[in-house]
Amino acid sequence: MMTEETAILETTGTETEKVYDRPRLLLDTTMHYCPGCSHGTVHKLVAEAIDELGAEDRAIGITPVGCAAFLYNYIDIDWIQASHGRAPAVATAAKRLCPDKLVFTYQGDGDLAAIGTAEAIHAANRGDNIAIIFINNAIYGMTGGQMAPTTLLGMKTATTPMGRDAALNGYPFKVADMLTLLDGVTYVTRQSVNTPANVRRAKKAIKKAFENSIQNRGFSFVEIVATCNSGWKLSPVAANRWMEENMHATYPLGDLKDLSAQAAATEK
Amino acid sequence: MKEEIIIAGFGGQGVLSMGKILAYSGVMQGQEVSWIPSYGPEMRGGTANVTVILSDRKISSPVLQEFDTGIVLNQQSLDKFEDSIKAGGTLLYDPNGITHPPHRTDLDIYTIDAAVEAARSGNAKVFNMFVLGAFLRIKPLVTIENVIEGLRHSLPERAHKMIPANEAALRRGMELVRKSEQHG
Amino acid sequence: MEDIKLMKGNEVLAHAAVRCGVDGYFGYPITPQSEVLETLSELRPWKTTGMVVLQAESEVASINMVYGGASVGKRVMTSTSSPGLSLMCEGLSYLAGAELPCVVIDVSRGGPGLGTIQASQADYFQVVKGGGHGDYRMPVLAPNSVQEMNDFVDLAFELAFKYLNPVVILADGVIGQMMEKVRLSPQKPRRTEAQIREECPWAALGKGSGPMQRKERNIVTSCYIDPETMERHNHKLQEKYDRMERDEVRVEEMETADAEYILVAYGASSRICAKVVEDARAEGLRVGLIRPITLFPFPAATIRRAAEHAKGFLSVELSMGQMIEDVRMAIGNAAMPVRHFGRTGGIIHSPREVYDALKQLMTETGGLQ
Numbered sequence: 001m002m003t004e005e006t007a008i009l010e011t012t013g014t015e016t017e018k019v020y021d022r023p024r025l026l027l028d029t030t031m032h033y034c035p036g037c038s039h040g041t042v043h044k045l046v047a048e049a050i051d052e053l054g055a056e057d058r059a060i061g062i063t064p065v066g067c068a069a070f071l072y073n074y075i076d077i078d079w080i081q082a083s084h085g086r087a088p089a090v091a092t093a094a095k096r097l098c099p100d101k102l103v104f105t106y107q108g109d110g111d112l113a114a115i116g117t118a119e120a121i122h123a124a125n126r127g128d129n130i131a132i133i134f135i136n137n138a139i140y141g142m143t144g145g146q147m148a149p150t151t152l153l154g155m156k157t158a159t160t161p162m163g164r165d166a167a168l169n170g171y172p173f174k175v176a177d178m179l180t181l182l183d184g185v186t187y188v189t190r191q192s193v194n195t196p197a198n199v200r201r202a203k204k205a206i207k208k209a210f211e212n213s214i215q216n217r218g219f220s221f222v223e224i225v226a227t228c229n230s231g232w233k234l235s236p237v238a239a240n241r242w243m244e245e246n247m248h249a250t251y252p253l254g255d256l257k258d259l260s261a262q263a264a265a266t267e268k
Numbered sequence: 269m270k271e272e273i274i275i276a277g278f279g280g281q282g283v284l285s286m287g288k289i290l291a292y293s294g295v296m297q298g299q300e301v302s303w304i305p306s307y308g309p310e311m312r313g314g315t316a317n318v319t320v321i322l323s324d325r326k327i328s329s330p331v332l333q334e335f336d337t338g339i340v341l342n343q344q345s346l347d348k349f350e351d352s353i354k355a356g357g358t359l360l361y362d363p364n365g366i367t368h369p370p371h372r373t374d375l376d377i378y379t380i381d382a383a384v385e386a387a388r389s390g391n392a393k394v395f396n397m398f399v400l401g402a403f404l405r406i407k408p409l410v411t412i413e414n415v416i417e418g419l420r421h422s423l424p425e426r427a428h429k430m431i432p433a434n435e436a437a438l439r440r441g442m443e444l445v446r447k448s449e450q451h452g
Numbered sequence: 453m454e455d456i457k458l459m460k461g462n463e464v465l466a467h468a469a470v471r472c473g474v475d476g477y478f479g480y481p482i483t484p485q486s487e488v489l490e491t492l493s494e495l496r497p498w499k500t501t502g503m504v505v506l507q508a509e510s511e512v513a514s515i516n517m518v519y520g521g522a523s524v525g526k527r528v529m530t531s532t533s534s535p536g537l538s539l540m541c542e543g544l545s546y547l548a549g550a551e552l553p554c555v556v557i558d559v560s561r562g563g564p565g566l567g568t569i570q571a572s573q574a575d576y577f578q579v580v581k582g583g584g585h586g587d588y589r590m591p592v593l594a595p596n597s598v599q600e601m602n603d604f605v606d607l608a609f610e611l612a613f614k615y616l617n618p619v620v621i622l623a624d625g626v627i628g629q630m631m632e633k634v635r636l637s638p639q640k641p642r643r644t645e646a647q648i649r650e651e652c653p654w655a656a657l658g659k660g661s662g663p664m665q666r667k668e669r670n671i672v673t674s675c676y677i678d679p680e681t682m683e684r685h686n687h688k689l690q691e692k693y694d695r696m697e698r699d700e701v702r703v704e705e706m707e708t709a710d711a712e713y714i715l716v717a718y719g720a721s722s723r724i725c726a727k728v729v730e731d732a733r734a735e736g737l738r739v740g741l742i743r744p745i746t747l748f749p750f751p752a753a754t755i756r757r758a759a760e761h762a763k764g765f766l767s768v769e770l771s772m773g774q775m776i777e778d779v780r781m782a783i784g785n786a787a788m789p790v791r792h793f794g795r796t797g798g799i800i801h802s803p804r805e806v807y808d809a810l811k812q813l814m815t816e817t818g819g820l821q
Contacts, residue, residue, distance in 0.1 A: 295456060295458050304631075328723060329723050329724045329726060329803050333802035333803065333805075334804075
């Protein structure tokens with residue numbers, strides 16, 4: 001990890017200007033993620049977004065079961081560890097009991113789109129003022145690379161060794177698309193952190209979702225199409241390329257629904 | 269004083285609410301009370317029954333197998349509960365629709381033509397108040413004033429305008445009750 | 453005149469929740485306790501005390517909403533009936549593991565499976581012995597009157613926050629559906645955020661600002677990956693359960709001083725057994741009743757004491773016999789006759805049936821000539 005001492009310095013003439021620093025809320029803890037995993041980047045964006053919104057005092061994050069279970073070791077805010085799939089129900093109660101807080105969950109594709117589908121959909125449909133960060137890497141990383149609901153057709157996993165077969169396992173689960181149909185949902189977007197430009201877009205999306213929660217503008221959902229190079233058995237660079245060529249085709253990036261401005265306009 | 273009462277009839281005859289009004293009257297009278305219905309699928313149009321206990325001492329079991337008084341409003345309930353009344357106890361029933369009258373000879377048996385009177389009065393809703401009036405004439409466990417107080421507490425505010433009609437039905441029930449001469 | 457109401461046990465639970473300053477109720481309708489959510493929805497406490505009342509999409513969601521509410525230090529509760537409690541068991545394990553205070557009410561009905569909507573006491577094993585995974589215990593209160601349905605809500609919260617543990621009120625369809633007189637508790641205010649931060653410094657409420665600011669982040673979790681840390685946590689929890697066993701036993705005795713035969717019963721069955729004791733005493737039989745009010749911690753010492761001069765025990769439950777195992781363990785003497793009597797299927801045993809079973813026990817063990 002980078003530290004204060006090793007911050008990047010850019011020389012402009014005789015003066016030096018610091019243009020990048022470790023996010024203040026990102027703790028100096030060695031992350032347990034595999035090299036090349038998207039989680040680290042998204043964690044950084046979450047930490048930056050909270051800091052930039054000045055929401056450290058009111059931020060309550062709900063962690064999932066899965067690779068991101070130990071997210072609470074990395075970002076310096078209050079955390080609640082939920083049971084597998086139930087983070088949206090936990091968030092619903094926390095937010096309704098503390099309407100002035102920023103309440104968000106951070107969930108993977110198994111947690112949110114398999115075991116916790118009911119909780120995610122009902123929180124969305126109630127229009128709970130929470131944000132969900134959904135990491136979709138199309139595989140179960142923590143348990144060793146089994147099929148996820150979002151696994152692509154033909155994709156090989158530990159439980160689809162011949163590739164995902166629609167006749168047997170159904171189709172890649174398009175959660176974000178589905179959520180757009182619900183009236184309680186304010187903001188649905190699909191992002192990725194494969195390029196610097198996309199990282200910037202993803203951060204903007206996370207910030208908007210968090211702001212929606214703080215301002216009680218309804219339910220926000222930020223899907224991050226992510227890599228799992230260990231699960232995919234690819235090098236980090238190859239994993240990025242494979243994601244761009246395959247994942248982005250099934251899960252195209254961009255906003256799917258955004259009523260944030262309308263919700264803001266009705267305030268006061 | 270302790271009176272253990274079973275009230276039974278068709279769902280929709282106001283069995284449970286009559287029990288509730290009686291229990292609330294007991295509360296107004298400063299008595300200990302319990303009210304326990306049978307519930308479940310039979311709530312949907314079948315038979316309904318409720319056990320009400322009024323006592324001046326703490327009530328142990330709200331669930332009983334025998335009763336001081338049975339108030340029965342249809343044949344099924346008569347068949348089911350007649351034998352559950354203690355010897356020397358009281359049976360009050362509405363003869364309307366009764367084809368097999370009571371067989372017990374060791375009970376004080378009374379009748380109340382509540383269904384007929386309700387039809388005559390054009391207010392079917394006070395049917396159970398005729399019956400309650402009849403019971404309170406036989407066993408004046410609570411004053412009519414406390415029944416009215418009980419009604420005030422158990423009915424929602426919007427139904428309070430019905431209280432005078434209920435009171436009239438109670439008093440009418442007191443007049444209509446007859447000791448059965450069946451067993452001479 | 454004192455404010456005495458006539459109410460169903462289930463309705464009283466709702467009133468008691470509002471009055472003891474509960475912040476949130478999360479529940480899913482299930483017979484025979486749906487009146488709790490219905491009564492709360494009618495009372496609309498969100499307009500008065502600011503209490504949140506939410507119908508969840510399932511019991512799984514309900515208990516996890518309770519987990520979320522408890523994690524931010526709020527007084528939160530749910531209520532359900534047996535099949536719903538089965539769904540909540542995972543959540544209860546997490547709540548116990550994370551040391552979160554909350555109140556869960558089970559107005560039990562008959563099983564197994566979809567079973568019956570009628571009253572039963574067949575959830576004893578599930579509630580008292582765990583239900584969820586892992587080493588954990590929960591204080592279990594068993595009300596036997598509508599008044600206790602009121603009083604135990606407040607008591608349950610007191611215990612929950614004292615021990616930072618879920619507390620269960622194990623009622624049954626009889627107590628939930630019957631009406632009796634009740635004196636409702638006076639209205640308590642809900643705690644402010646400052647009070648919660650003071651009383652629950654562990655709550656994940658956000659770090660706070662100004663004078664309420666906390667430097668360290670709070671993490672609510674039941675996850676301990678390091679074996680030594682996990683074991684330390686288990687010992688810490690066990691120490692808490694030991695303290696409950698030492699300090700929180702609640703029991704009611706009726707005519708046990710000279711009793712030769714002891715009925716042991718909780719909830720609705722204890723009311724029925726009280727009448728059996730009255731009837732037996734009227735016939736000159738030395739019969740007493742021990743009524744556990746807390747099922748965990750179980751009043752083992754009281755039972756052991758009574759066993760010193762007793763000739764036999766009859767454990768009376770609306771089940772095929774569950775609590776009887778704790779009665780036997782408390783007595784610890786294999787020679788002592790300990791029998792079970794109980795109806796199931798939603799049939800409530802009558803006082804006479806219990807009396808008959810008792811007399812049979814007495815006849816067979818030389819207590820009745």
